[in-house]
Amino acid sequence: MRKSKAETAETRTRIVQAAACEFRKHGFAATGLNELMAAASLTHGGFYKHFESKEQVAEEAIGYALTSMIDSLEEDAAEAPRSGGFKAVLGRYLEAEHRDEPENGCALAALGSEIARSGDGVRKKATAGYRRLVGVVASQLPGVNQEEATAIVSAMVGAIVISRLVDDPALSDAVLKRTRQHFLAKP
Amino acid sequence: MRKSKAETAETRTRIVQAAACEFRKHGFAATGLNELMAAASLTHGGFYKHFESKEQVAEEAIGYALTSMIDSLEEDAAEAPRSGGFKAVLGRYLEAEHRDEPENGCALAALGSEIARSGDGVRKKATAGYRRLVGVVASQLPGVNQEEATAIVSAMVGAIVISRLVDDPALSDAVLKRTRQHFLAKP
C-alpha cells in the first residue's frame, strides 16, 4: 500500500489542512488524533508516518491557518476601492460569517487562550502570524501606523472571541458592529 | 467524618475558588477533577458530594471569577481621583501583572475560546459577566457611553489574549501599552 512521493506529500498537506479546521472548531485539547485523521479520510494509525507528535501537527496547522487567513485579508484589501482597504479588512474580519465559521477563520481568535499554554513551536508560529496581521492592518492606515494597528488588532481578536462566547445573538451582533464602528468613525 | 453544615458550605466555596484559579490557569479541558480537588486540599472522590458534574463547577467557577474580578475593577475606579476612573480601569486591566497571573484575572481572556464551546450554563454566566464589565467601563466614560465601552472591552480582552500567546516579551509589553494608549489618547 505504499504511495507515490507526490501522493504522500498531498496526504500530508491534507492532514495539516484538516487539523487546521478541526483545531479551530473544537480546540487543541478537545481534538483527538482519531478525529483529525478521519477528517483527512485516513485511519489514525498512519499519523506517525507524517508527524512526530500531536504538538508538531498543531504547529503546522497554526501556521497554515494564519497564513491562509491573512492571505485572504490581503486580497480583500487589494481589491477594495482606493483608500477603502482598511474598511474592507475590518468588515471582513468583524463579520457574522467569520464569527460563525471558526474553522475557516482567525486562529488567534479561535485558539488564543490555548496557544498561550502551548509549546514553543506553536507560539512561534502564532507570533509570526500576529506580526503579519498587524502589518497588514497598518499598511491600510493613513501613515502606515503600526501603533494604531496594534490596538485595532487587539479589538478585532477580542471582538470575535466575545461574539462567540456570548449567548445572546443580538448582543453578539452588537459587539461586532460597535467594534467596527469605533474604528471606522475616526476622522 | 461527616462535617458540620458551616464546614460543608466553606468547603464548597473553597472548591469553587480553587476551580476558578485552576481553570483560568490551565483551561477547562486540561484541568482534571483530581488536580482541582487537590488545589482545595481534598481527594477527588468527594467532588460529587458538592457538584453534579465538572460542567456544574465550571459554571460556578466562571461566575465567581468574573464577579470577583469586576468587583475589584469597580473598587479601583471608585478610588481613582475625579474623572480618572477610566484610566484606572484600563491601566489595571491592561497591565503586565494581569497578563502574568491569569489565575487571578479576567476569565473572558483566560478561557474565551473554550467558553464559546461550553454548555449553556457556562456561557450564561460569561455573558452576564461581560455585560457587567461593559457597564463598568461605560460608567467611567464621559456620557456613560455603552457603544464606546463595547469596542474598548473588545480591545481589552483581545490585548490580554494576544499578550499571553506571543513569545516575545517586548512585543507582549507593546501590545498592552499601545492598546492602552489608543484609548487614553482620545480627546
Add this chain to the structure above:
DNA sequence: TGTACATCAGTGAACGCGCGTTCACTGATGTAC
C-alpha cells in the same frame, strides 16, 4: 438535657472509556544492477 439512630462529608479503590502512541503487517512504489 440525654440518648439512640440516621445522615452524609470525605476517603481511596475501582469502573469503563478514549486518549496519544506503538507495532506487525500489507502491498504498491522506488531503487540498484
Add this chain to the structure above:
DNA sequence: TGTACATCAGTGAACGCGCGTTCACTGATGTAC
C-alpha cells in the same frame, strides 16, 4: 529497459495512562424522642 529486492504509506489492533464518575466504607454531625 527489465528484474529483484528494499522501502515505506496506510491499516487496524494493542499498549499504558489519566480522565470523569461511581461506590463501599468511616465516623462525626444532626435529629427524633
